[in-house]
Amino acid sequence: MTDMFPLLLLLPLLGCLFVLFAKKNDNNSFHVVLFTLLSNLAIIVRLLTQIHRDNNDLQSFHFSYPWLESKGIELAMEANLFSLLVLLGIYVAFIIAVVGLLPQQRKNKSQMLLGLYFIWNITGLLCSNDMVSFYIFFAGMLIPLFLLIGLYGNIKKNSTLYLFFAFNYAGILCLLTAMLFVYKYHQGNVELQDIALIKMPVGSAMVVWTSVCMAFISRIPIWPFHYWISSINSGLRSSLVCVMTNMLPLTGLYGFLRFWQITIPKGILPFVPVVEIFGIMTMLFIALIGLSHKDFLQKLFSYNTVYYLLFLLTTIMLPEGYIINIAYSLITFLIINASLTVLDLWAENSCEENNCDYRGILAYMPRLAIIFAFFVLVAVGLPLSAMFWNNFVLISAFFRVSFTHGLLMMTAIAIISMALLYELFIMRDTSNKNPILEIEDISDKKVTFFVAVIIFLFMSFFNPLWFAF
Amino acid sequence: MLESIIYLSPLIVLLSSIFILMFSEHNEEEHYRCFRFSKFMMLTAFALTVIFYNKPLIEEVTLGNKYTLLFECMMYGGGLALLYLSRKWFASMGVSGYTFCGGIFVALLFGSLLIRSNNLLLSVVCCVFMMMGNYALLKGSSVKKEIKSEKIYMFAMVFCILLLGVSLFILYHYNDSFAYEQIKETLSINTGDVWLFTAVAAVLTVFMFMLGLAPVHFWFTETLGGTVLPVFAYFVMVPIGACWGGFIRFNTEAVGSFAENFYLFYKAIALISISLGALGACSVQNVRKILAYGTVYHWGIVLLVMQSFSINAVNTGVIYILVYLLAMYGICVCLFGLKIKGEYLFMLNEFEGAAYKRPYISAMMTIFIFSLLGIPPFLGFFGVFSALSYLAKHDSFYQFGYIMLMLIVLSYAYVQIIKNLYFEKSKENFDRADSGIYTAVFIIALLMIIIMLKPQYLMQDVYRMIESLFL
Numbered sequence: 001m002t003d004m005f006p007l008l009l010l011l012p013l014l015g016c017l018f019v020l021f022a023k024k025n026d027n028n029s030f031h032v033v034l035f036t037l038l039s040n041l042a043i044i045v046r047l048l049t050q051i052h053r054d055n056n057d058l059q060s061f062h063f064s065y066p067w068l069e070s071k072g073i074e075l076a077m078e079a080n081l082f083s084l085l086v087l088l089g090i091y092v093a094f095i096i097a098v099v100g101l102l103p104q105q106r107k108n109k110s111q112m113l114l115g116l117y118f119i120w121n122i123t124g125l126l127c128s129n130d131m132v133s134f135y136i137f138f139a140g141m142l143i144p145l146f147l148l149i150g151l152y153g154n155i156k157k158n159s160t161l162y163l164f165f166a167f168n169y170a171g172i173l174c175l176l177t178a179m180l181f182v183y184k185y186h187q188g189n190v191e192l193q194d195i196a197l198i199k200m201p202v203g204s205a206m207v208v209w210t211s212v213c214m215a216f217i218s219r220i221p222i223w224p225f226h227y228w229i230s231s232i233n234s235g236l237r238s239s240l241v242c243v244m245t246n247m248l249p250l251t252g253l254y255g256f257l258r259f260w261q262i263t264i265p266k267g268i269l270p271f272v273p274v275v276e277i278f279g280i281m282t283m284l285f286i287a288l289i290g291l292s293h294k295d296f297l298q299k300l301f302s303y304n305t306v307y308y309l310l311f312l313l314t315t316i317m318l319p320e321g322y323i324i325n326i327a328y329s330l331i332t333f334l335i336i337n338a339s340l341t342v343l344d345l346w347a348e349n350s351c352e353e354n355n356c357d358y359r360g361i362l363a364y365m366p367r368l369a370i371i372f373a374f375f376v377l378v379a380v381g382l383p384l385s386a387m388f389w390n391n392f393v394l395i396s397a398f399f400r401v402s403f404t405h406g407l408l409m410m411t412a413i414a415i416i417s418m419a420l421l422y423e424l425f426i427m428r429d430t431s432n433k434n435p436i437l438e439i440e441d442i443s444d445k446k447v448t449f450f451v452a453v454i455i456f457l458f459m460s461f462f463n464p465l466w467f468a469f
Numbered sequence: 470m471l472e473s474i475i476y477l478s479p480l481i482v483l484l485s486s487i488f489i490l491m492f493s494e495h496n497e498e499e500h501y502r503c504f505r506f507s508k509f510m511m512l513t514a515f516a517l518t519v520i521f522y523n524k525p526l527i528e529e530v531t532l533g534n535k536y537t538l539l540f541e542c543m544m545y546g547g548g549l550a551l552l553y554l555s556r557k558w559f560a561s562m563g564v565s566g567y568t569f570c571g572g573i574f575v576a577l578l579f580g581s582l583l584i585r586s587n588n589l590l591l592s593v594v595c596c597v598f599m600m601m602g603n604y605a606l607l608k609g610s611s612v613k614k615e616i617k618s619e620k621i622y623m624f625a626m627v628f629c630i631l632l633l634g635v636s637l638f639i640l641y642h643y644n645d646s647f648a649y650e651q652i653k654e655t656l657s658i659n660t661g662d663v664w665l666f667t668a669v670a671a672v673l674t675v676f677m678f679m680l681g682l683a684p685v686h687f688w689f690t691e692t693l694g695g696t697v698l699p700v701f702a703y704f705v706m707v708p709i710g711a712c713w714g715g716f717i718r719f720n721t722e723a724v725g726s727f728a729e730n731f732y733l734f735y736k737a738i739a740l741i742s743i744s745l746g747a748l749g750a751c752s753v754q755n756v757r758k759i760l761a762y763g764t765v766y767h768w769g770i771v772l773l774v775m776q777s778f779s780i781n782a783v784n785t786g787v788i789y790i791l792v793y794l795l796a797m798y799g800i801c802v803c804l805f806g807l808k809i810k811g812e813y814l815f816m817l818n819e820f821e822g823a824a825y826k827r828p829y830i831s832a833m834m835t836i837f838i839f840s841l842l843g844i845p846p847f848l849g850f851f852g853v854f855s856a857l858s859y860l861a862k863h864d865s866f867y868q869f870g871y872i873m874l875m876l877i878v879l880s881y882a883y884v885q886i887i888k889n890l891y892f893e894k895s896k897e898n899f900d901r902a903d904s905g906i907y908t909a910v911f912i913i914a915l916l917m918i919i920i921m922l923k924p925q926y927l928m929q930d931v932y933r934m935i936e937s938l939f940l
Contacts (some may be wrong), residue, residue: 070929111827136845143839150892158888165884166877172844173873176853180861180869207866 004043005061005079007101008087008127011036011043012120019113019305022075029112029197036116041091045467048084052468064127072188075136078129082327086254089331092456093243093338094119099449102349110151114144115240125251130189134258135179138215139172141251145244154235164232167225171218175255178211187447192258209268212259213275219252221305222275223282233301234282242297242341244250247334249308255322256315257323272316279316280405284410291419296344296427299419300337305381306416307333310394310409317405318397325390326331328464332378332387332457339375339453343368346442347427354439362427364439368429371442376424378457380417386460476524479517483578486510490571504556507570511577512551515545518581526581529648530588534937539787540584540714543794548573548820549708549936550798550909554805555699557903561811568605569699575602575705580711587722589640589672590647592715593633596675599708600626606700608693608788622688629678632671637666649723656727666730669723671733676716679708682772683742686765690749694758698813701757702801705764706794713790720778721938728778735776740871742769747875750882754817759882760800763841766879767793774856784935785859788927792852795920796840799913803834806906809897817885830902831890833910838883840917842876848917851927884893 016035022028051059060080067075079087105111121144123427124137146165155161182190185200200208221229238243283306290302311326337354347368351358362369378384381391395413399406459466490503512925522538525531551573559566577597583595591599604626607619637647643665644651659665674685681689693701725903746766750759767789775786807823807830814820824831836847843853853876860869920927 068924068928070925070932110824135848139845139850147835147887147891150888161892162881162884166880168844169844169880170877173876176857177869177873180854182859183858279526398878437729 004046005077005127006063008040008043008079009077009120010455011040012123015116016113016120019109019116022109024109025107027106029109030098030101030106033112034095037091037095037098037119041088044084044088044091047079047466048081048088049468051081051084052465073132074130074189076129076189076191077124077127077133080119082257082323083126083414084248085324085327086330087123089334090119090122090126090247090250091249092331092453093334094240096335096338096342096453097239097243099446100338100345101139102345105238105240111148111238114148115244118144118148118244122247122251126254128192130191131179131182131195132189133393134192134255135172135175138175138251138255141248142168142172143252145248147240148238148244149232149236152236152238152241153232154237155232156235160231164229167218171215174211174218175215178208178215181208181211184334195259206268210271212255213268213271216252216255216259219255220249220308221286222278222280222309222312223287230298230301230305231339234298235296236297237345239338239342239345242345243338246301246304246337246341249304249332250330253308253311253315256312257326269349275316276313276405279309279313280408280412283409284415287412287415287419290416291422295417296423297341299416299423300340300344303416303420304337306412310391310413312396313405313409314394317401318394322394322397325393328386328393328460329390331464332385332390332460335376335453335457336379336385336387339450340372340379343372343375343450347372347444350439356439359426359438360428360430362424363430365441367441367447371447371454372427373424374454376420379420381413384461385457386464388461390464473528476521477526479521479581480526480578482510482517483574483581487571487574487578490567490574493567501556501560503566503570504552504559507566507573507764508549508552509846511545511548511574515549516579518545526585527591530591531582531585533585533589533810535934536718536938536940537584537714539931539934540710541581543710543714543791544577544580544584544707547710547794547798548577549888550802551699551702551706552736553905554702554802554909557649557905558697558699558805558813569703572602573703574605575599576703576707576711580708580714583711584714584718586715586718587649588647589637589649589652589723591670592719593637595711596633596717597630598677599711600629600679601778603704603708606703607696614819621690625678625685626689629675633675636668636671639664649719652723653725653727656723657725660727660730665727669727670731670734672719673716673734676712676719677738679712680768681736681761682717682744682768683763683765684738686742686745690758690761690765693761694753694755694815696757698801698804705760705797706801709790709794713787717775717778717783718938720775721783724778728776732776735772736868739769739773739776741867742766742772743872743875744769747879747882750879754881755815756804756817756820756886757815759817759886760797762928763879763882764793764797766875767841768873770856773865773872774859780932780935780939781859783938784932785855787931787935788855789852791927791931792848793841795913795917796837796849799840799910799917800834800835802906802909802913803830803837805832806902806910807834809902811900817889819897820886820889821893821897823889823899824891825895826899827902830906830910833914835887835890836914838886842880842883846921848920848930851924 009178015032018032019029022032047061060078062078064077065075103407118141121137121140125134128134128137149155149164150161170350181204182195183378185204186198190198217225233245236245286302286305290299293299293302314322314326347361350365362372378387380389395406395410398409486507518541519538523533525533539853552570555569579595580596582590586592586595604623607622640652641647656665675818678685681842689800693704742765746762746769750762750766753759753762771789775782804813807820807827809819840849843849855871857869
């Protein structure tokens with residue numbers, strides 16, 4: 001079974017190669033991407049099944065590649081329960097995003113190629129177990145994302161696009177700084193969990209951990225760095241690119257989780273309260289912005305930010321035991337996120353095609369309305385998926401640590417939930433007397449697909465690993 | 470005697486090629502003949518160079534080893550690639566390629582000698598001829614009738630020749646010999662001598678001028694922005710190997726421990742180059758100028774890393790040079806593949822929407838640009854990794870931070886190229902690129918993939934070659 005693990009990384013690369021030589025303006029590249037995603041999903045489920053069957057949560061799968069032996073660099077890859085669970089969420093989210101592409105978008109070869117390359121990078125990031133491979137995949141993600149946002153982001157200001165690049169590039173260079181300092185004191189590559197154990201002077205430790213923090217914060221829209229990530233989200237109209245940008249903070253969050261696996265390093269300890277305060281303030285601030293926004297995708301961006309910050313604060317403030325709750329929550333969170341993005345883009349597309357108002361659109365599309373409502377209700381935290389239990393555990397733990405912190409977080413979550421519910425109300429509201437009589441609802445195939453996703457989520461309410469047989 | 474002539478055969482081939490090209494009939498319609506002949510002669514010279522790499526070309530004044538072979542390979546590789554790429558340009562423009570091919574042979578001839586030289590007089594002669602060859606190429610190939618910087622180049626060249634003359638005179642006065650070994654001995658005894666310091670500084674300044682390092686970079690950035698594409702490609706592909714090879718050799722074999730006096734000088738030059746390179750690239754709209762300023766930035770990093778000229782410093786610098794050269798070869802190939810109505814592109818706005826018309830070439834150009842920025846998994850990562858890890862290892866934290874900062878600044882200029890390639894609508898119809906361009910891009914990409922998968926070819930084998938300089 002371990003032999004299947006390298007395939008996880010190999011398949012997306014092979015897929016890229018096939019897409020590269022696929023015909024233009026054809027669905028071939030779309031099929032290649034879908035096939036790659038499904039194959040990798042099957043491998044992930046199989047690996048999870050093995051862990052579940054052996055009843056050993058600490059079990060992991062390994063492989064290594066002797067890359068640069070003279071410099072002591074061997075690339076070590078590892079998949080454990082946490083990374084596999086997050087990968088599961090990511091792959092299901094990507095499948096939803098790819099299925100959600102409009103017919104014209106499916107024929108877009110460059111989008112498919114860059115999307116698959118991004119998937120390869122994010123898979124590698126979640127499987128990397130050493131500093132160098134982590135850096136390579138962390139940095140590699142910027143290229144497809146930058147190109148896709150530039151191509152499909154409808155960004156009018158040149159400066160916005162460049163600042164997005166520069167901000168992320170600076171983050172990459174920060175991680176490179178940390179990596180080179182660690183390399184200097186360890187004389188070779190080092191596994192991620194051992195970084196905190198390396199002995200180095202106080203000043204150097206400070207540089208390493210500050211650089212690590214800056215690198216990951218560059219991916220998480222925490223105040224005052226939130227603007228460059230939020231500004232690129234507004235014009236996106238491709239479900240694949242939307243899902244990709246929404247996963248950007250996940251890479252930062254995962255970085256924190258891996259680097260601070262055992263404990264928060266001493267070098268950065270004095271700054272932790274500052275990050276906590278900024279994190280909670282950003283949660284409230286972004287939730288309020290989400291409430292005031294009129295665009296659903298912007299509200300969804302705010303929702304994502306609030307939840308990513310919740311997970312980040314869990315990493316910083318709560319003991320290690322809660323990490324698995326983040327993983328279970330993340331699966332549902334990523335799926336909800338992708339589903340809502342796709343459904344909203346379908347609704348918007350229907351409005352454009354029929355030249356009608358966005359307000360009340362769901363009243364004319366009953367099938368879409370039911371599915372949309374389900375996902376909004378799951379997103380706001382109703383007991384319909386594993387997210388309910390895990391968020392309950394996390395927030396109650398926050399209340400135990402600090403009542404004020406817990407209360408503020410709860411307030412932020414309540415505000416952003418209200419924002420989503422209000423949007424659902426707007427989309428079903430027919431008071432503006434939209435003159436349209438008939439709008440084509442989503443097809444049977446799409447309904448079947450989303451019913452399967454709903455069943456997947458609903459079953460996770462009872463057992464998050466129900467599919468691992 | 471016969472043995473010496475055989476060892477001299479690469480030079481004989483190069484020299485005879487120059488004469489044949491000079492005296493043959495310059496027939497513009499049969500340009501392919503000149504290129505075919507040049508390719509054949511260059512390949513022959515290259516093969517002979519590789520076979521006799523460790524034999525002295527000229528007894529007592531040259532010495533060949535694996536180090537010299539490495540830099541000669543850089544030169545010949547660039548020269549061959551250039552001949553392969555530029556043939557179409559001369560064909561489409563209806564211009565005779567005899568002068569151009571002759572110029573490349575001049576660079577190869579004197580470049581090879583410069584790399585192998587362990588005698589200052591020979592090195593100076595080579596530098597002078599290379600500069601004159603460069604000037605001839607610049608003069609005969611500018612797009613505009615007259616580029617102001619050409620004149621400046623000529624004056625600077627004359628000044629450089631004077632500087633070299635003065636330094637030769639001073640050093641001969643102290644040594645009675647031009648041998649590197651002898652100069653090293655004298656310098657190690659007279660560490661505080663102002664005249665010797667001045668003489669060595671003059672020679673180093675000339676090398677820096679040839680490399681295009683700031684503040685004597687003006688000719689490099691200005692003229693490259695206005696020259697035709699083959700000449701631009703020549704300057705970023707061919708003389709680089711010779712200049713760096715000769716510069717490193719002069720520093721290690723002639724300057725030796727005296728180099729400590731130049732640490733501050735090197736650091737200042739390197740930091741100025743890094744700053745001017747990054748900021749200059751952001752201030753121009755001409756793509757070739759952006760790339761030229763980028764080169765100034767990258768050479769600044771190389772000089773900053775190599776300032777001590779220890780084996781590790783040189784190894785790091787050479788890795789950076791190799792990675793840079795490979796990326797620049799790639800970019801030059803892509804520039805040869807992008808043209809509108811037979812005209813090769815200069816300005817940023819001319820590249821608008823190229824990705825929609827020429828997707829593969831644009832994609833490769835983007836990859837090479839990202840490689841120059843050191844973003845993994847592309848090859849440039851090794852260069853940045855080597856240089857920065859070297860600086861971190863030697864506690865040069867401020868320089869480390871400054872390079873990073875300027876890299877972010879430089880990224881603005883490079884991103885502008887990508888932005889125009891991808892994010893702007895295409896207004897023009899790009900000409901069809903011939904299969905040779907795709908073949909060249911494919912070969913470079915393949916080379917990059919091989920090195921990325923097996924980086925020991927770059928990181929370990931290069932070290933073994935550099936080692937021979939210090940034995």
